[in-house]
Amino acid sequence: LRPGQIRDSNGPMLAAAVAASGGRVVSMARVGDRERATYEAIAEAAATADLVLTSGGVSVGPHDLVRAAAAEAGFAPLLWRVRQKPGKPLFVAAREATLLVGLPGNPVSALSCFAHYVHPWLQAAAGRPFDWHRRRGRLAEPVAARDGRTHLVRVRLEADGVHPLARQASHMLTTISRAHGYLVVEPETALDAGSEVELFLYPWQATHNPRP
Template sequence: MVTIEEALNIVQQQEVALQTVHKPLMDAMGYALADEVKAPFDMPAFDNSAMDGYALCGIFQEYNIVGEVAAGDTISIALKAGEAVRIFTGARVPESASAVMMQEKIKVEGNILLLEELPKMGQNIRKKGGELKEGQRVFEAGHVLNPRSMGLLGSLGLEQVLVFAKPTINLITTGNELVQPGQPKSEGQIYESNSFALTGAMRQFGFECQQTKQVADDFEATKRSIGEALQTCDVLLLSGGISVGDYDFVKQALEENGVEELFYKVFQKPGKPLFFGRKASQFMFALPGNPASSLTCFYVYVLPMLQKLSGYSKLGLPSYHFPMKHAYESRFDRPSFLKAGIVDGLVEILDGQGSSMIQSMALGNALAFVEAGGKRTAGDLVECKLIS
């Protein structure tokens, strides 16, 4: 058995072979850049107006209006002192312009422009290269593309980007008691839910499960299903069958398929019977079958591995410290990830902390970490991993 810290270190220190692929920018959301990106030109590429108004040459109270420049116009107007042109947001500012005055602070009488106040030099002009200089680093390798960074790369004229490929993932759920939703169930059976929770969690963080399969608690069927799944994936997740019961065959079936154990069992609650293994460049996680345990182990251990295999520079869920809303005393003999809700900056430990209980996790938005037997009073800070 390993500690939480030891388990995380083992996961995060695995050597991986990253693959790269060119992706259209439109399809690159959630991928990590495989190379740094530098600005191919100054941004803005030319002096442009920050608002609708008039571009002015010199600092005067009165100007002669000599033309108009709209956004996208390529004409070049040379202004003389005391001249002005009507200009619109984003339009190229004449080289001789001293400032742009917003239209709300002017008065026009025929071709004469009258100002309510004197402008300041450079006022309302976005200078060439004011945001980025040609050759300046925009993003480092490992930056995960989000809508904002995609917009920035689009503004730099990039149609495609070189990114790290994401791992292919297969999922096997085990259990004689499991019935698929929509099917009739008998006394003693339950509806299978972990495949929905786990594939949903993958999708939440930008990963897709290419194949899911349900297997009965049978050694040969489990062994065969694992062997077949390993032929088509980089990461294999299994749910259930990893404890020490008479019908828990997953660990043995993994070993029979040549999987090397990297750790088995973590001193934590929930999710003690967690297995992590490797076969060449493939990785396997055997998660507990209890819903809250399975999903907690995904958030804490599987997600960092998926991100590492995708070239992310930062691994795992964001973790912050929040003050407790109420007093809490842990009665567990192991460090625990507790289902919690963060509202108005305060942490509330939710009812229903059993490893089979998923309603509290469904209603919460964080996992609060508490040491074994730990006590917290209202206002004490507690470490929380944000799950939504």
């Protein structure tokens, strides 16, 4: 890698997530922080796809160009930013029957938003009956959301209970690879060890049927 470059983890990761949700990837592209290139990539994808997924470029910095490029391509914004962690800078826009979802650039944020928002849309768009694949269990350790945001907490479902993973930062991709699913912890909520909770399995874990 040259200075300033990073490996593309989000592209292969999201392509695999789309496949796990029953979708088909028709094209993929990587673009730099240039508005014209971003516009051209969005416009080209929208010409053939029902859903355009982007990763990164949806926050508030000078290189966050997806919203402006989407508007130039004819997409009308539906929402921007969600009071949740991880995944606050989520962007959604529509152009006729085509949906654009601008996922955050951090890998865990991108995949968390995909599981919670994009996966259900793919199921509905394909006309499939949707199932969140919930499981119930008792927390092995306490969790809390104290910062005014909903927390999507990655967890493992083990024989002795539901275990929140230790590293919940939005760049810690290894934790989401180990997680069976996630808890939705509402703002200003604390759950004690032993509390009965409902977790959502990730789409790629649902067929593996983790132990209850």
